[in-house]
Amino acid sequence: MKLAIWSVTRGAGFIGVGISKKIPNSTLFTLSKFNIDESIQMENFTETLNEKFHEFDGHIFIMATGIVIRKISKLIISKDVDPAVVVIDEGLNFAISLLSGHLGGANELVEYLGNRLGVVPIxxxxxxxxxxxxxxxxxxxxxxxxxxxxxxxNVTALIVDGKDVELHLPKNICSEGFSEGVIVVSNREKLEMIQLYPKNIIVGIGARRGIEKEIIFDFLKEIFKKNNLSLKSIKHFATVDLKADEVGILEVVKELGKELKIVSRNEILEVENLFEGSDFVKKEIGVRAVSEPCAFLTSSKDGKFLEMKAKYKGVTLSIYEERFIYEKR
Incomplete structure (x- = not known):
């Protein structure tokens, strides 16, 4: 979790130095007028926060909650994209989960801070x-x-209200496969239901130079529809190093809000004999295949290909489904 620590007083700045040393992958911001070492010194708190707010997974503010609420109020978008926001008082007494407690991880963050700093998580x-x-x-x-x-x-409201809510998981959830149909037995006319999409689909992609985004996107949707898959379940895309700057691919990945993993040709060479390849591709870029090995190499390698190599207008897609593990606690 990439964290930002914010302070606007001298005392909070020095406290932030101590906190940042105990919290991995954290960046401390202090006001430049205090000249505090081991921090990024800013001239204007509001401007810097506005610029950096969505660049971090979470924020720890060492200041009053009122200040924080006023500063972040115009930066909030939605609970599924907003970063975690936690407030710590200068006395190091409490860590308050203020925003994105669940999806953003603020609730877990305050528990973590409680263990690391000795503060009371709220x-x-x-x-x-x-x-x-x-x-x-x-x-x-x-x-x-x-x-x-x-x-x-709606479903969480039922849980909080003490109503009976069932969790249906396929019997083979710890092996392979997913249900394609659901039977619900209930005497209730109205049922609150929701689907959760496991992020276990990896898309390996190869494309000709200059490929248009629309061609890739339309073909991707066609292949997912053919396999009865949701785009929401894409874990990441993967392609060869030569395509790391391919605009069409980058635009599709960005629109879907996913990650693009880059695989080197040296890595592909080690496994290319496992896949059907092309002499032409080998001559052009030095490896016999792209989409399949890229999908496989960036996966858990515990799963199966749903689509080995689908081709259309210069685009090649490979779809790998990782085995979904549900760990009971």
Whole structure:
């Protein structure tokens, strides 16, 4: 988790230095007028926060909650994209989960800070304080994507209200496969239901130089429809190093909000004999295949190909489905 630590007083700045040393992957911001070493010194707190807010996974503010609320109010977008926001008082007494407690991880962050700093973690989300699990937390634990924030809220409300809510997982959830149909037995006319999308689909992609985004996107949607798959379940895309700057690929990946993993040709050479290749591709770029080995090499290698090599207008797609593991706790 990439964290930013913010302070606007001299005392909070020195406290932030101590905190940053105990929290890996954290960056401390202090006001330049205090000239505090081991921090990024800023001239203007508001301007710097506005610029950096969505660049971090979480924020730790060492200041009053009122200040934080006023400063982040115009930066908030939605609970599924907003970073975690935690407030710590200068006396190092409390760590308050203020924003994105579930999906953003603020609730877990304050628990972590409690262990590392000796502060009291403050969590106010109803499902947590009553010892129940919210749907968005369940989705996060299962590494899935929510079908709908509205549906998640409705089902979580039932859980918090003490209603019976069932969790249906395929019997073979710890091996392979996913249900393609659901039977619900209930005497209730209205049922609150929601689908969680496991992020276990890896898309290996190869494309000719200058390929248009629209061609890639249309073909991707066609292949996913053919295999009855949701784009929400894409874990990441993968391609060869030569295509790391291919605009069409980058635009599709960005629009879907996914990660593009780059695989070197040296890595592909080690496994290319496992896949059907092309002499022409070998002559052009030095390896016999791209999409299949890229998907395989960036996967857990515990799963199967749903689509080995689909081709259309200069685009090649390979779809790898990782085995979905649900760990009971």
């Amino acid at each position: 969590v106010t989300t109803s499902s947590d304080v009553t010892g129940k699990i919210a749907v968005d937390t369940l989705s996060q634990k299962l590494k899935c994507q929510l079908e709908s924030l509205e549906k998640a809220k």
